[in-house]
Amino acid sequence: MSVVAGRLSALVAAVALLVAAAPAPAHQGDPAIVARIDAVEPPIEGVAVLVRAGAADQLLLVNSTADDVEVLGEDGEPFLRVGRDSVRADVSSEAWRRSAGPFGAAAPAPAGATWVTVADHGSWGWFDHRLHPVDRAVTPDLRASKRPVRLADWTVPLRHRGRTHVVKGHVEYRPVVGQFRSRVTTRPDGVDVDVLDGRVPGLFVRWHGEGTLLVKGMEGEPFARFSRTGVEVNETSVTWRDDRALRDEPVAPGTAARWVAQGPSPSLTWLDRRLAYAPGVPPDGALRSDEPTTVVEWDVPVVVAGREQAIAGETTWHPNAASGGGDGRRVAMLAAAAAAVAVAIAFAVARGRRRRRVEP
Amino acid sequence: MRRFACTLALTLVTGAAPASLTPVAHADDPSVTGMFGMPFEQPGPKCSKDADGRTVCKPAAVSQVALADGTVLYWDGLEGMEDVRYNTVAEIGNVAQDDLSRVLDLRSGRPVWTTPSPADAGTPNGTVGDEYLPVVPHNNDRTDNDGDLFCSDQVHLANGLVLNVGGTGYYLEPGVSGVPYGVSELEGLKATRIFDPVTHAWRAARGRMAYGRWYPSLVTLPGGDVLVASGVTKLIKPAYPDRPEDSGTNVKQIETFDPRTETWTTSRPSANRSLPLFPRLHLLPNGRVYYDAAGQTFNPDGQSYDEALWNMAAVYDPNSQAWTDLGLPVFGPALKGFRGSAFSQQLTLKPPYTKAQFLSAGGVYGVTPGTYVGTSTSTLNTVDVANGVTTFASEATGEMVNGRWYSTGVTLPTGQVLAFSGADRDEVVGPGSATPVTQAELYDPATKTWRALASARKGRTYHNSAILLQDGRVLVGGHAPINTGYAFPTNTGRAELGLSDAFRDPSFEVFSPPNLFYGPRPVVVDYALSQPYNALTTIEVHDPARSSRSCSSATRR
Numbered sequence: 009m010s011v012v013a014g015r016l017s018a019l020v021a022a023v024a025l026l027v028a029a030a031p032a033p034a035h036q037g038d039p040a041i042v043a044r045i046d047a048v049e050p051p052i053e054g055v056a057v058l059v060r061a062g063a064a065d066q067l068l069l070v071n072s073t074a075d076d077v078e079v080l081g082e083d084g085e086p087f088l089r090v091g092r093d094s095v096r097a098d099v100s101s102e103a104w105r106r107s108a109g110p111f112g113a114a115a116p117a118p119a120g121a122t123w124v125t126v127a128d129h130g131s132w133g134w135f136d137h138r139l140h141p142v143d144r145a146v147t148p149d150l151r152a153s154k155r156p157v158r159l160a161d162w163t164v165p166l167r168h169r170g171r172t173h174v175v176k177g178h179v180e181y182r183p184v185v186g187q188f189r190s191r192v193t194t195r196p197d198g199v200d201v202d203v204l205d206g207r208v209p210g211l212f213v214r215w216h217g218e219g220t221l222l223v224k225g226m227e228g229e230p231f232a233r234f235s236r237t238g239v240e241v242n243e244t245s246v247t248w249r250d251d252r253a254l255r256d257e258p259v260a261p262g263t264a265a266r267w268v269a270q271g272p273s274p275s276l277t278w279l280d281r282r283l284a285y286a287p288g289v290p291p292d293g294a295l296r297s298d299e300p301t302t303v304v305e306w307d308v309p310v311v312v313a314g315r316e317q318a319i320a321g322e323t324t325w326h327p328n329a330a331s332g333g334g335d336g337r338r339v340a341m342l343a344a345a346a347a348a349v350a351v352a353i354a355f356a357v358a359r360g361r362r363r364r365r366v367e368p
Numbered sequence: 369m370r371r372f373a374c375t376l377a378l379t380l381v382t383g384a385a386p387a388s389l390t391p392v393a394h395a396d397d398p399s400v401t402g403m404f405g406m407p408f409e410q411p412g413p414k415c416s417k418d419a420d421g422r423t424v425c426k427p428a429a430v431s432q433v434a435l436a437d438g439t440v441l442y443w444d445g446l447e448g449m450e451d452v453r454y455n456t457v458a459e460i461g462n463v464a465q466d467d468l469s470r471v472l473d474l475r476s477g478r479p480v481w482t483t484p485s486p487a488d489a490g491t492p493n494g495t496v497g498d499e500y501l502p503v504v505p506h507n508n509d510r511t512d513n514d515g516d517l518f519c520s521d522q523v524h525l526a527n528g529l530v531l532n533v534g535g536t537g538y539y540l541e542p543g544v545s546g547v548p549y550g551v552s553e554l555e556g557l558k559a560t561r562i563f564d565p566v567t568h569a570w571r572a573a574r575g576r577m578a579y580g581r582w583y584p585s586l587v588t589l590p591g592g593d594v595l596v597a598s599g600v601t602k603l604i605k606p607a608y609p610d611r612p613e614d615s616g617t618n619v620k621q622i623e624t625f626d627p628r629t630e631t632w633t634t635s636r637p638s639a640n641r642s643l644p645l646f647p648r649l650h651l652l653p654n655g656r657v658y659y660d661a662a663g664q665t666f667n668p669d670g671q672s673y674d675e676a677l678w679n680m681a682a683v684y685d686p687n688s689q690a691w692t693d694l695g696l697p698v699f700g701p702a703l704k705g706f707r708g709s710a711f712s713q714q715l716t717l718k719p720p721y722t723k724a725q726f727l728s729a730g731g732v733y734g735v736t737p738g739t740y741v742g743t744s745t746s747t748l749n750t751v752d753v754a755n756g757v758t759t760f761a762s763e764a765t766g767e768m769v770n771g772r773w774y775s776t777g778v779t780l781p782t783g784q785v786l787a788f789s790g791a792d793r794d795e796v797v798g799p800g801s802a803t804p805v806t807q808a809e810l811y812d813p814a815t816k817t818w819r820a821l822a823s824a825r826k827g828r829t830y831h832n833s834a835i836l837l838q839d840g841r842v843l844v845g846g847h848a849p850i851n852t853g854y855a856f857p858t859n860t861g862r863a864e865l866g867l868s869d870a871f872r873d874p875s876f877e878v879f880s881p882p883n884l885f886y887g888p889r890p891v892v893v894d895y896a897l898s899q900p901y902n903a904l905t906t907i908e909v910h911d912p913a914r915s916s917r918s919c920s921s922a923t924r925r
Contacts, residue, residue: 058673108504187734189703202696205705206676206735212693255642255674256617277693279676328739 078167095127107134156289186327194320209283222311290325399885409875423450426874429845443469445848461552493572494558496537507543530563534581554603556582575631583645598643639689648712665708675735679705694760700745711777722754730772740794742773766817789832800852847873
């Protein structure tokens with residue numbers, strides 16, 4: 009065997025090792041397969057956990073408390089300690105080494121723990137392969153049905169102040185067959201409102217009434233105060249902190265209200281989960297229907313001149329409209345292209361095997 | 369008609385388009401429908417193999433720049449797609465090539481091509497390597513695709529040079545050196561390049577951006593500085609274990625280029641804003657920058673947790689380095705918010721130049737999960753900055769004749785707006801699944817309506833382009849698609865269903881708008897070379913009574 013051929017074989021072997029050692033990402037390159045968080049149980053005040061979509065979904069943790077959050081690996085041992093001002097990792101652990109890449113491959117880890125500071129801020133993102141189950145697949149029947157389905161559940165344990173918490177989530181197949189849209193149905197006099205549709209919807213509120221408009225947050229807390237001279241937000245409001253976390257601008261928690269002016273214009277835009285349909289996937293009845301289905305009736309409490317009122321609205325699932333005909337044939341055409349790819353790969357593999365067989 | 373038949377026969381026999389740009393006969397009245405000339409392309413084979421066995425094709429005009437001397441600079445996109453054997457996602461990071469540029473000269477009536485030096489714009493000052501994921505192995509064996517012009521943006525500088533910013537660097541990550549398969553990554557470049565329209569030479573600018581940007585947008589500020597916003601640093605896997613705050617999002621930071629020093633300055637954090645790729649940005653009469661709540665999206669897949677904010681039209685003040693939300697544009701009769709993969713054209717300003725209007729048309733609704741069928745709706749947004757107060761209004765304007773995704777808009781000297789090319793649905797969601805929209809359309813701001821024009825002979829869907837030439841005609845080109853179903857290119861769907869061409873198209877078509885057929889065009893007899901600001905001026909034309917009304921005289925401030 010030549011030197012070049014030898015090197016090539018080594019490289020191919022390295023790739024084979026990489027692939028064999030690594031669980032395939034849940035995505036498999038399919039953006040319709042997504043990981044979602046259901047809950048953190050029990051919740052941790054001041055700690056946000058998010059999933060980032062990518063070729064392989066990534067788990068992100070932002071800690072604004074004074075104490076570390078430990079992330080436990082599949083062996084129950086911590087491999088990450090996320091503090092408010094720094095992140096440390098056990099760089100010798102297999103869990104850490106696998107978490108660094110989307111495919112989860114890791115060279116053998118040395119014995120013992122080696123804790124190293126890896127960041128000087130209070131957040132970290134890692135490829136947690138518990139979000140990437142390998143034993144669930146989207147069957148052709150399921151794909152043809154265009155119905156969302158829960159493929160697998162996952163859990164990631166955390167430890168904070170000596171107590172164990174669990175991030176619970178699932179992986180689902182979520183074909184794009186429509187979209188959620190929100191609209192305002194009721195608003196107090198003097199309030200103009202627009203809804204911003206998106207994965208997490210938002211509100212754009214303008215106040216042109218007399219006196220003050222107080223908007224309450226997701227937990228009933230005072231959230232925003234509008235007056236003729238501008239708007240202030242309560243930075244310790246869970247609603248504001250959630251908005252900032254979604255924008256990757258986390259705010260430290262607090263107990264007392266902390267009002268901060270936002271500008272001279274009595275208008276404010278924020279992201280608000282009250283408008284979202286929490287499961288993310290529309291209910292079966294909505295999916296079966298060709299007509300829009302209202303899935304959330306929401307309200308945002310406000311106080312106008314001492315009187316409790318609400319900005320109210322609804323969020324509706326809209327199935328994608330018919331797209332001009334010929335979709336069946338288009339899908340068939342793309343399916344034929346996919347089949348051609350499969351045949352080509354099979355042919356290439358078979359040819360490779362034949363070649364290997366005849367090599368001396 | 370006889371000429372058309374002969375020309376067509378010549379095309380079929382030679383396999384190459386005729387060089388003549390003479391408009392062919394059309395059944396309709398060209399003063400109503402306009403007229404497309406015959407397609408033409410650079411002579412020579414469409415594609416050939418180089419010494420390394422790579423497929424090298426004639427560039428398709430993915431991007432065009434009208435140069436001051438009347439010539440046109442253009443360059444290709446997604447070169448190397450033809451060399452994908454099985455799967456685009458697994459291979460393009462390795463087989464892609466830096467795209468090639470050309471200069472097209474139509475001034476003599478016959479097209480002449482020259483090749484800039486270097487043709488691929490050379491090695492930029494911001495290439496890949498800064499953004500590899502830690503620990504993850506990568507394969508960047510091929511370095512001739514690390515400085516691609518693809519997905520950059522460009523503007524003219526005040527000195528006539530062309531500024532080009534961003535672009536694409538390809539590699540496989542994960543990937544292993546020596547193995548041509550992996551997960552393809554398209555990295556946004558920090559590159560800053562200059563093209564000299566006199567020497568036709570590319571060079572690197574002195575400074576490079578602080579952030580790698582794939583699909584950024586540029587806006588020239590009143591003092592001549594250039595602002596850049598958005599773009600993404602890693603397209604396929606925007607996830608950074610060491611800085612999750614930048615993960616899964618586009619670049620939020622704004623930078624400003626100083627043409628005198630050729631260096632960039634990053635704005636304060638107060639300038640940061642989440643924007644879509646290639647955000648539709650415009651300069652307002654008061655020197656601020658307007659975001660038209662539109663951009664490039666990969667509907668229906670979302671790209672950012674705060675993408676709901678992209679629905680909001682907003683204004684950026686370069687002095688205070690802060691944004692102000694304006695409101696949500698309407699989208700058709702019932703919806704409000706973001707328009708994806710559509711054009712946004714600024715209408716011609718009128719005295720007293722305080723009110724700017726922006727027409728966006730077609731595309732798809734919403735950020736995510738979005739739709740993927742091209743809409744026929746259009747929106748007219750108005751930003752008025754009179755008396756130092758910025759007001760915003762949005763109205764649903766005329767319905768287009770065709771639903772269209774990824775069309776290109778061109779504003780005519782008449783103030784009317786043309787729409788060219790595109791597809792009936794999103795071809796990023798399903799490459800090769802769309803039907804091309806070849807019929808041009810015209811929007812008249814006076815009536816706020818669209819009407820159908822002549823149809824092009826070539827379907828141009830993903831990565832098409834069109835620009836206004838100095839003689840009032842429009843150069844239409846481009847089409848460099850992603851491979852069919854993200855696999856390899858096959859034209860089965862085209863043959864069976866009339867779907868889009870799976871291969872790049874290096875041809876052009878010249879469109880003569882209806883106003884060129886209104887009658888004798890005005891001939892300028894005399895005008896003063898020196899013109900003061902804020903004063904009326906008169907341009908004398910030959911026989912104004914027979915000339916087009918709107919062009920017989922002009923007033924400029």
